[in-house]
Amino acid sequence: MTSKRQMKLGAFLYPTGHHVAAWRHPQANARAGIDIEHYKLLAQTAERGLFDLLFLADGVGMRGDDIDVLSRTAIRYTAQFEPLTLLSALSALTKHVGLVATASTTYNEPYHVARKFASLDFLSGGRAGWNTVTSADDHEALNFGFDQQIAHPNRYKRAEEFLDVVRGLWDSWEDDAFVRDKESGLYFEPEKLHILNHRGPHFQVRGPLNIPRPPQGYPVLVQAGSSDAGKSLAARTAEVVFTAQQTVEDARSFYTDLKGRLAAFGRQPNALLIMPGVFPVVAETRSEAEDKFAALQDLIHPEVSISALSRLFGHDLSxxxxxxxxxxxxxxxxxxxxxxxxxxxxxxxxxxxxxxLANSVAGARGHWQLVGSPSDIADALEERFTGGGADGFNVMPPYFPGGLTDFVDLVIPELQRRGLFRQRYEGQTLRENLGLARPAHPASQPSTNHRRTA
Incomplete structure (x- = not known):
């Protein structure tokens, strides 16, 4: 008997929550961005709810020039931990939930990224994931010697080569290269070391990586871009895609388009999971949920919401x-x-x-917004999941910790009752829980001319 397909869930952790005024909520911890106990609570709540993964976005610069607006918001990467450092700490405080961090291909070097994520994969016992992004903000560019952001096509060309180099570095060692035989005095088998020797338009990297091949082979590769260039890159390299669609029709169109691109790269549709963002405001009844959302909306300062919309459009809408x-x-x-x-x-x-428009998207910032009872939320998620629009969802609670606790206590049981979500973790690694195959080392493929050893 074939088991019923079940949705995957990510918990998108933004310090105080995803609503633009979340930090002002009476239950919110206003200093959450630099409070490890806060993140410990969120991580353990998500694990109690059997979430597949925690997801941390990141930016390498405080975004915005209007100091009056900046001083009224907590959503511009103003005061928060660097994500890999934070997830390394959380790896010791959790056992099952995946740990996905954002690292830009625009302002990093492949060797750094490969080494850090391999380290996180070992620290967590195979639960690491890398959200691959290109940086699209002038304020970040100014921190790295540029006068403005790199042009869109150039960012993606660099990103493609960046990914190839990182994966090549993760293959520096075969899985069983390190024998550590004290009696013979052999620490690793030389023939199982492979030097990358990459030379390309953007990078020159010899290798090898000075850490063994990660437990998962590669940490899970995640991407969030939905432009045509982003979809092309995802079809070739990504295993999980976070995206944003407002309607069922748009979600199905994106899902069909992206899944349809995989064959050109010799990939099967189940090699990539599409997990749209969802901003759920949930309470025991629909009326209570609507009141809860209205209370959040009342906390929005109009300058903040219009400024946020202006930044995303790249034009001053004020x-x-x-x-x-x-x-x-x-x-x-x-x-x-x-x-x-x-x-x-x-x-x-x-x-x-x-x-x-600014106020309507202030909370979810373009993601799908749901306000209702547990059944209302589950109905909407089930429609997209079973209707060809998603493999799961990246849950964006409006405020923390209450918004995540509400989802775990109210929505998860409803999804489980419908047979749409797990009752227990299926595996030990993030790949196993997501149902993704572990990539084999190129040297194990008979037809592959893998790199020569040193």
Missing amino acids: QFPADGPLPEGLAETEGHRSRQQVFIDKAKRENLSILQ
């Missing part, structure tokens, strides 16, 4: 009437192209003013 429509013909910018289109479509579909 110069236009807040009660008027989104201006037509805004010039395309280098960053966040797919997210910009999400907002444009939403404004037209719902006939929203600039302020209404």
